[in-house]
Amino acid sequence: MKALPLLIFALTALAQWAAPLAQIWTHEQTLAKGTLIKLKCTAPDPYDPLRGRYLAVRPDQSEADVPEGAKLERGMSVYAMLTTGTDGLATVTHLSMTPPASGDFVRVKAGYAYDKKAGFEWPFDRFYINEQLAPEADEWFAENIRKARGVVAEVRVLNGRAVLADLSIDGKSFREILKERGK
Amino acid sequence: MNSHHRWLLEQLPQWERDGLLTADAARALRERHAVDASQPGAAQIIMGSLGALLIGTGLIAVIGYNWDDFSRPVRLLFAFLPLLATQLLSFHVLQRGDASAAWVRETTALLQALATGACIAIVSQVYNLGGEWPDFLFWWMLLSLPLAWVLRSSAVAIFYLIAIAVWSANQTDRSLPWHDSPFLYPLLLLGLLPFWPGWPPSRTLSVSVRWVMTVSAIVGLCSAALGHYWYHDATFLWLWTLTAAVIALFPLNQAGIEEPTRRKPQVVLGSLWLLGYGVAATFRDVSDDILKATTNALHLPWCWGLLAVLLVFVLTASARKRWAVLAISSISLLPLIAFPFVQNKGDYYSTLLSWLATFHLAAIGITLIVLEFAGKKSAPRLGAALLSVLIIARMADSHFSLLAKGIAFIAVGVAFLVFNILMSRLHRQKQLPVS
Numbered sequence: 001m002k003a004l005p006l007l008i009f010a011l012t013a014l015a016q017w018a019a020p021l022a023q024i025w026t027h028e029q030t031l032a033k034g035t036l037i038k039l040k041c042t043a044p045d046p047y048d049p050l051r052g053r054y055l056a057v058r059p060d061q062s063e064a065d066v067p068e069g070a071k072l073e074r075g076m077s078v079y080a081m082l083t084t085g086t087d088g089l090a091t092v093t094h095l096s097m098t099p100p101a102s103g104d105f106v107r108v109k110a111g112y113a114y115d116k117k118a119g120f121e122w123p124f125d126r127f128y129i130n131e132q133l134a135p136e137a138d139e140w141f142a143e144n145i146r147k148a149r150g151v152v153a154e155v156r157v158l159n160g161r162a163v164l165a166d167l168s169i170d171g172k173s174f175r176e177i178l179k180e181r182g183k
Numbered sequence: 184m185n186s187h188h189r190w191l192l193e194q195l196p197q198w199e200r201d202g203l204l205t206a207d208a209a210r211a212l213r214e215r216h217a218v219d220a221s222q223p224g225a226a227q228i229i230m231g232s233l234g235a236l237l238i239g240t241g242l243i244a245v246i247g248y249n250w251d252d253f254s255r256p257v258r259l260l261f262a263f264l265p266l267l268a269t270q271l272l273s274f275h276v277l278q279r280g281d282a283s284a285a286w287v288r289e290t291t292a293l294l295q296a297l298a299t300g301a302c303i304a305i306v307s308q309v310y311n312l313g314g315e316w317p318d319f320l321f322w323w324m325l326l327s328l329p330l331a332w333v334l335r336s337s338a339v340a341i342f343y344l345i346a347i348a349v350w351s352a353n354q355t356d357r358s359l360p361w362h363d364s365p366f367l368y369p370l371l372l373l374g375l376l377p378f379w380p381g382w383p384p385s386r387t388l389s390v391s392v393r394w395v396m397t398v399s400a401i402v403g404l405c406s407a408a409l410g411h412y413w414y415h416d417a418t419f420l421w422l423w424t425l426t427a428a429v430i431a432l433f434p435l436n437q438a439g440i441e442e443p444t445r446r447k448p449q450v451v452l453g454s455l456w457l458l459g460y461g462v463a464a465t466f467r468d469v470s471d472d473i474l475k476a477t478t479n480a481l482h483l484p485w486c487w488g489l490l491a492v493l494l495v496f497v498l499t500a501s502a503r504k505r506w507a508v509l510a511i512s513s514i515s516l517l518p519l520i521a522f523p524f525v526q527n528k529g530d531y532y533s534t535l536l537s538w539l540a541t542f543h544l545a546a547i548g549i550t551l552i553v554l555e556f557a558g559k560k561s562a563p564r565l566g567a568a569l570l571s572v573l574i575i576a577r578m579a580d581s582h583f584s585l586l587a588k589g590i591a592f593i594a595v596g597v598a599f600l601v602f603n604i605l606m607s608r609l610h611r612q613k614q615l616p617v618s
Binding site: 008023024075123125128164 | 259262270273274295299302303306307308310311312313314329333356359
């Protein structure tokens with residue numbers, strides 16, 4: 001067997017493991033050691049709450065202040081500084097071009113900037129749920145979403161990385177609501 | 184070509200039994216037209232690929248199930264198990280080398296590529312990762328590319344070519360950095376060159392791979408042309424025409440030049456676009472837009488890059504005496520010839536390009552016909568068709584009455600049919616045995 005094809009195959013196989021393992025490592029670190037923040041989300045569209053067996057998650061806040069003199073370009077990676085309010089919900093106080101030395105922050109993608117504000121995109125936008133629970137979720141949203149106080153995304157953040165851990169509605173985990181409903 | 188050789192080899196035993204061939208003649212034919220076993224038949228590739236696709240799609244469908252009842256480590260195990268199994272299978276096939284049937288190599292390679300995609304997709308599902316699907320596609324195709332090299336898999340090559348074209352077409356947002364835009368396409372295409380490294384460069388690509396590669400190159404390079412801010416809508420059309428010329432003139436070795444045109448999709452598709460563009464340029468309004476587009480395009484680095492590559496390909500084609508393709512590709516340069524004469528002169532002189540295109544296409548059409556009667560290899564029907572289309576286009580763009588146009592169209596149609604009958608008789612005469 002020729003050496004070159006074998007070498008290339010070995011490197012390829014390693015790369016095919018390394019790519020997902022690297023993702024797993026960084027996200028497990030974030031889930032284990034990250035700070036839990038809660039973000040208020042807009043309820044997904046009740047007429048299309050599920051797209052392909054996941055919920056579209058859209059945090060309420062999508063723009064923030066930009067420091068004087070900062071030149072943001074659309075698509076650029078910037079850092080959203082987070083502060084937790086008395087209600088337990090986190091908000092973005094401002095965007096920064098560089099990561100801060102302390103505090104909780106998330107790396108986001110800058111949108112269009114105008115005046116002293118800029119829009120931004122969160123690094124998460126979906127919450128996968130069990131295919132068997134999906135029809136239940138569809139039905140639950142149609143019945144209850146206008147009554148609910150709001151959907152809250154529970155996110156773990158560490159060194160700018162954010163992992164969406166759970167969704168809760170009126171203080172209760174969304175998955176638990178659906179499981180109880182399904183019984 | 185393998186399919187023709189296989190047909191011939193299948194007929195030989197019967198011909199020998201019927202007394203049409205001697206045993207020596209049959210042996211000589213078998214040696215001369217041996218089937219290249221390294222190139223799997225199309226049926227083999229399709230069946231093997233279908234099997235792999237069904238298994239791979241099943242794996243990906245399993246992702247959609249979202250097993251909440253399993254813990255995260257168990258779900259991740261399900262992500263990696265298929266990947267491990269397919270990698271072991273591929274290693275076994277590699278070890279066997281040429282002893283493995285071609286369809287086995289193809290199926291194994293495709294399975295591993297699909298398992299890689301499934302693994303990445305399951306991990307993103309487990310961690311609720313967002314992101315855009317083009318980013319997923321980009322990393323999936325890069326991680327699959329080496330499988331085309333080591334397992335010499337046409338199926339993975341085709342997947343890769345489709346993936347880079349789709350990715351490029353999706354990245355035409357002008358705010359993206361160059362490494363995240365279609366400008367990366369030429370580099371991505373080089374990754375397949377063809378199925379390197381380490382394999383003999385004389386490897387010939389199957390017709391299916393050639394067609395997919397050509398269409399992929401068209402989509403990728405045209406997406407790159409769209410990646411600029413343009414002042415005028417027709418700017419990208421001229422860049423696309425330069426792209427068509429580059430593709431049509433892609434360098435070929437002598438064996439490639441001698442192949443029939445139908446086995447060279449880059450020549451077929453490139454020439455079709457160039458001829459269509461040429462006919463469009465004969466219309467005065469269109470030629471005016473083309474000249475304005477040329478002014479804008481000459482400010483773009485991509486345009487100068489295309490012209491530089493075109494120059495190299497023109498020199499190579501000239502050295503190989505590919506005059507027909509050169510003549511058709513030169514249509515793309517007509518705006519450059521007209522440009523210095525019309526700059527800053529307003530609309531009055533814009534008919535220059537229209538006339539240039541008309542005469543150029545007429546010259547190509549007449550030459551193709553004359554060469555046939557001079558006993559040279561040519562395409563007289565293409566020449567006649569070109570002249571017919573040209574006449575119709577000129578009549579359509581003229582101020583003649585409907586009656587005059589109608590009579591002209593009928594005359595052109597009759598002349599075209601008569602020419603076709605004449606060519607058929609000429610070919611039959613050539614095929615008669617010399618007495």
